[in-house]
Amino acid sequence: MLSLFPETAAVEDGELVVGGLRASALAEEHGTPLVVYCEQTLLDAARAYRQAAPNALALYSLKAFPSVAILRLLAAEGFGADVSTLGELEFALRAGIPGERIVVHGNNKSGEELRAAAEADARFVVLDALDEVGQAAAAGVERALVRVTPGIEADTHQAIRTAHHGSKFGLPPDQALEAVQAARTAGIDIPGVHLHIGSQLLGLDAGLETIDWLGGFATRCRKELGWEPTVVDLGGGLGIRYVEGERAPTVAEFVAALLTRLEATWPGRPPELILEPGRSLVGRAGLTLYRVGVVKRASDAVTYVAIDGGMSDNPRPQLYGARYEALLANRADSEAIASYDVCGKHCESGDVLIEGARLPETRRGDLLAVPATGAYTLSMGSNYNAVPRPAAVLVRDGMARVIRRRETVDDLLRHEASS
Amino acid sequence: MLSLFPETAAVEDGELVVGGLRASALAEEHGTPLVVYCEQTLLDAARAYRQAAPNALALYSLKAFPSVAILRLLAAEGFGADVSTLGELEFALRAGIPGERIVVHGNNKSGEELRAAAEADARFVVLDALDEVGQAAAAGVERALVRVTPGIEADTHQAIRTAHHGSKFGLPPDQALEAVQAARTAGIDIPGVHLHIGSQLLGLDAGLETIDWLGGFATRCRKELGWEPTVVDLGGGLGIRYVEGERAPTVAEFVAALLTRLEATWPGRPPELILEPGRSLVGRAGLTLYRVGVVKRASDAVTYVAIDGGMSDNPRPQLYGARYEALLANRADSEAIASYDVCGKHCESGDVLIEGARLPETRRGDLLAVPATGAYTLSMGSNYNAVPRPAAVLVRDGMARVIRRRETVDDLLRHEASS
Numbered sequence: 001m002l003s004l005f006p007e008t009a010a011v012e013d014g015e016l017v018v019g020g021l022r023a024s025a026l027a028e029e030h031g032t033p034l035v036v037y038c039e040q041t042l043l044d045a046a047r048a049y050r051q052a053a054p055n056a057l058a059l060y061s062l063k064a065f066p067s068v069a070i071l072r073l074l075a076a077e078g079f080g081a082d083v084s085t086l087g088e089l090e091f092a093l094r095a096g097i098p099g100e101r102i103v104v105h106g107n108n109k110s111g112e113e114l115r116a117a118a119e120a121d122a123r124f125v126v127l128d129a130l131d132e133v134g135q136a137a138a139a140g141v142e143r144a145l146v147r148v149t150p151g152i153e154a155d156t157h158q159a160i161r162t163a164h165h166g167s168k169f170g171l172p173p174d175q176a177l178e179a180v181q182a183a184r185t186a187g188i189d190i191p192g193v194h195l196h197i198g199s200q201l202l203g204l205d206a207g208l209e210t211i212d213w214l215g216g217f218a219t220r221c222r223k224e225l226g227w228e229p230t231v232v233d234l235g236g237g238l239g240i241r242y243v244e245g246e247r248a249p250t251v252a253e254f255v256a257a258l259l260t261r262l263e264a265t266w267p268g269r270p271p272e273l274i275l276e277p278g279r280s281l282v283g284r285a286g287l288t289l290y291r292v293g294v295v296k297r298a299s300d301a302v303t304y305v306a307i308d309g310g311m312s313d314n315p316r317p318q319l320y321g322a323r324y325e326a327l328l329a330n331r332a333d334s335e336a337i338a339s340y341d342v343c344g345k346h347c348e349s350g351d352v353l354i355e356g357a358r359l360p361e362t363r364r365g366d367l368l369a370v371p372a373t374g375a376y377t378l379s380m381g382s383n384y385n386a387v388p389r390p391a392a393v394l395v396r397d398g399m400a401r402v403i404r405r406r407e408t409v410d411d412l413l414r415h416e417a418s419s
Numbered sequence: 420m421l422s423l424f425p426e427t428a429a430v431e432d433g434e435l436v437v438g439g440l441r442a443s444a445l446a447e448e449h450g451t452p453l454v455v456y457c458e459q460t461l462l463d464a465a466r467a468y469r470q471a472a473p474n475a476l477a478l479y480s481l482k483a484f485p486s487v488a489i490l491r492l493l494a495a496e497g498f499g500a501d502v503s504t505l506g507e508l509e510f511a512l513r514a515g516i517p518g519e520r521i522v523v524h525g526n527n528k529s530g531e532e533l534r535a536a537a538e539a540d541a542r543f544v545v546l547d548a549l550d551e552v553g554q555a556a557a558a559g560v561e562r563a564l565v566r567v568t569p570g571i572e573a574d575t576h577q578a579i580r581t582a583h584h585g586s587k588f589g590l591p592p593d594q595a596l597e598a599v600q601a602a603r604t605a606g607i608d609i610p611g612v613h614l615h616i617g618s619q620l621l622g623l624d625a626g627l628e629t630i631d632w633l634g635g636f637a638t639r640c641r642k643e644l645g646w647e648p649t650v651v652d653l654g655g656g657l658g659i660r661y662v663e664g665e666r667a668p669t670v671a672e673f674v675a676a677l678l679t680r681l682e683a684t685w686p687g688r689p690p691e692l693i694l695e696p697g698r699s700l701v702g703r704a705g706l707t708l709y710r711v712g713v714v715k716r717a718s719d720a721v722t723y724v725a726i727d728g729g730m731s732d733n734p735r736p737q738l739y740g741a742r743y744e745a746l747l748a749n750r751a752d753s754e755a756i757a758s759y760d761v762c763g764k765h766c767e768s769g770d771v772l773i774e775g776a777r778l779p780e781t782r783r784g785d786l787l788a789v790p791a792t793g794a795y796t797l798s799m800g801s802n803y804n805a806v807p808r809p810a811a812v813l814v815r816d817g818m819a820r821v822i823r824r825r826e827t828v829d830d831l832l833r834h835e836a837s838s
Binding site for chain 2: 062063066067068069084085086087088090091094105106107108109110128129130131132149166167168169171172175293294295296297298299301302304306307308315318319341343344345346347349350351352364379380381382383384385386387388401402403404405407409411412413414415416417
């Protein structure tokens with residue numbers, strides 16, 4: 001189980017310790033629910049990308065967890081940002097990411113977003129539709145990639161498959177060529193293409209198949225347009241382990257496989273590469289601490305352990321049927337002897353975070369730690385039931401720093417009409 | 420299609436008008452996405468409840484859409500509030516709802532929430548677990564109901580079924596009796612029980628079956644405990660129509676059926692009734708206006724119409740597979756000749772609001788109106804992709820009033836660490 005947690009996780013005196021800090025001390029000082037990020041795990045993942053592809057432009061896909069503090073840490077490692085809205089662009093700029101390390105995505109960018117991308121002098125805007133070419137030119141965009149959909153079905157949840165034909169993203173090959181041509185005619189520099197394989201990939205096949213396809217597409221570009229892509233943005237996609245028994249490629253394995261295949265199949269000198277990891281940077285670095293409240297035998301088959309958060313801080317179980325495991329942080333060396341359904345505090349039966357979690361006998365006041373919650377949790381969180389969203393802290397060498405303040409009920413009421 | 424919209428909806432000069440205001444004027448003044456609530460529709464639904472059950476305590480289940488302005492309107496009609504967290508309680512108090520018209524729910528109330536309920540002198544706290552009895556007594560709670568799960572399977576999405584055995588809510592009958600006894604021993608006044616049938620019910624059967632069951636349970640209470648419930652809180656549950664062809668009971672039909680059956684099956688003088696509607700008050704009253712951006716042919720089978728919102732303002736399609744329809748608000752009398760998938764602007768393939776929406780030929784700049792979005796949309800909305808949540812306005816007689824301010828990117832950045 002500990003292998004699902006950040007690298008610095010250990011059990012000391014029966015208690016979970018991360019970044020040199022006891023779970024109970026973190027919970028006491030910062031309250032629960034609390035998302036705890038381990039700086040070491042984050043930096044190690046970032047460095048693994050830089051080491052595996054030193055010449056690639058590495059961008060943090062900040063939708064996984066938009067955080068100015070984490071962007072700054074990654075920027076210091078040479079990372080830029082992949083953004084897809086005005087808000088995400090603002091997070092990147094606030095973190096001091098220079099425009100040349102920002103790529104702007106989005107299947108439906110507003111005029112305001114395109115103008116902001118041009119003003120920020122973003123490295124590339126990624127054109128996602130034929131009629132966006134004119135919009136981008138009018139907004140002052142000078143450099144762009146075209147997003148193409150190769151029509152490959154990645155083995156992942158259908159909501160996060162993105163490269164199949166019929167996706168709302170990108171353009172089928174014929175239209176992509178048309179967009180390249182139109183953009184060049186409109187005076188936009190188009191050095192290459194973007195394509196994205198999927199998300200939470202636990203194997204290499206879809207990535208390799210994409211690269212194979214890309215080689216053929218590049219040849220077609222040369223023959224039909226007399227144009228050769230010299231930049232290839234492969235997006236992100238590398239998955240992480242959420243539960244024991246699951247396997248995922250390492251960053252080194254994933255990137256090396258793509259690079260090797262690209263070298264083998266690309267017609268000519270290999271293109272400049274852009275990578276956009278999100279989940280594989282922050283996913284394992286984060287864990288969530290919850291305080292246990294009600295423990296209830298609901299039927300012969302089900303006993304609930306209720307936590308002080310739920311679908312408002314982590315809606316992945318509701319959105320994707322995502323599975324998690326949990327560790328009793330304050331009795332981390334007790335034997336797991338019972339099976340519990342871990343539910344949240346929201347007014348909804350479906351607000352169940354984990355079905356059948358193996359835990360020691362669990363009581364009110366216990367502290368539950370759920371690993372691998374660093375990506376697509378808080379970033380997709382809500383205020384359902386007027387529940388404020390949790391704080392996030394970054395831990396390292398026995399020190400914790402708040403990187404995202406806990407919301408208050410007053411924050412929620414701030415948007416109400418005053419009279 | 421217009422019958423899915425608020426009562427004041429009409430088409431004038433080819434354009435959708437609500438509350439006497441043109442959709443285009445609303446979009447221009449308040450921006451898009453915009454959630455528009457029709458005051459008349461809301462008040463008519465509220466009055467239908469009051470008329471159908473004049474002696475019942477009617478509570479707005481504010482999780483459907485927490486809004487101080489809407490709570491005030493409903494309070495003027497005699498409504499109170501059903502709340503389930505500290506935040507929801509604060510919304511109710513801010514709207515001036517007196518404690519005697521507040522019932523406090525929750526499957527995992529914190530000590531702070533129980534103390535706040537006691538301080539607000541809430542009409543009832545609804546006890547949801549055996550070990551909550553001691554917690555409630557310690558927090559100073561003086562009056563409570565016990566939530567019992569009759570074990571009835573309502574015909575609705577499994578995430579919002581709540582009355583089956585094995586639900587995280589309430590107590591199976593044996594444990595409920597035990598909780599009644601324990602609470603009385605602890606000095607808490609227990610005048611009755613709460614039970615909840617489900618959500619988005621489109622028929623009467625589950626409700627009637629629950630009432631039948633309740634009569635037997637009341638008899639069992641008298642025989643085993645010498646205690647008779649004199650208050651019955653039936654929760655909410657009445658559904659609304661989301662798409663054409665769907666049928667839902669009217670408020671009058673739904674409430675009359677429950678009352679008649681309660682009179683027929685209750686052993687003795689019928690109890691005081693509490694009703695907790697949410698969706699059936701605000702669901703149809705609300706519609707969402709979106710601006711169309713990209714229109715893209717993604718495959719032979721699918722053409723996308725992309726809107727400037729999506730799963731951040733309405734995650735019901737992703738959470739429940741919810742279906743919607745749409746009207747082209749600026750050409751509302753044009754014939755629907757094409758089928759489009761209406762997708763949002765979020766970085767996720769699953770961000771599709773409507774599959775196969777029938778619309779006239781749709782172009783960039785068009786205004787799309789989606790009916791029946793007043794409940795469980797904004798209240799479950801997120802800031803995914805750092806997208807600020809929309810504003811909500813209340814319309815009546817040609818006047819619009821902002822009841823929820825549009826979020827800004829600065830609002831999202833406010834929680835970031837400053838250094």
